[in-house]
Amino acid sequence: xxxxxxxxxxxxxxLAASKSFYxxxxxxxxxxxxxxGWLMLRNGDHVIxxxxxxxxxxxxxxxxxxxxxxxxxxxxxxxxxxxxxLESAGLELATRVEEGTSGPGSVMLQDPDGxxxxxxxxR
Numbered sequence: 577x578x579x580x581x582x583x584x585x586x587x588x589x590x591l592a593a594s595k596s597f598y599x600x601x602x603x604x605x606x607x608x609x610x611x612x613g614w615l616m617l618r619n620g621d622h623v624i625x626x627x628x629x630x631x632x633x634x635x636x637x638x639x640x641x642x643x644x645x646x647x648x649x650x651x652x653x654x655x656x657x658x659x660x661x662l663e664s665a666g667l668e669l670a671t672r673v674e675e676g677t678s679g680p681g682s683v684m685l686q687d688p689d690g691x692x693x694x695x696x697x698x699r
Contacts, residue, residue: 577661578653579638579695581646583616583623587635591615591628598624607646621645635692641699648699655681655697 588594598617608615613628621644641652673681682696
């Protein structure tokens with residue numbers, strides 16, 4: 577099962593302060609909209625998202641169909657196939673993709689320690 581690109585989505589209190597902090601660690605912005613409360617930053621292949629007021633806690637995010645540079649991959653495992661495999665493995669999903677659809681969709685689940693995992697397909 578190919579989960580695609582990996583990033584950490586951080587729930588932040590002050591978007592500008594967090595942006596400055598991560599820039600000091602060598603991260604550079606490559607996407608997002610500060611007016612909407614979110615930014616994407618990269619340091620090599622390491623990607624973090626900063627999100628102010630959008631969700632509680634931090635989220636591990638996987639993007640099927642993207643590589644670490646946010647470029648589309650030729651082949652990928654569709655989020656619906658991933659959803660089916662997770663459910664077949666006995667995992668409980670907090671959110672699901674509607675069956676019989678195609679294109680963008682996401683599923684969310686938690687690991688045994690309550691860490692949120694988002695599998696978010698954009699295409």
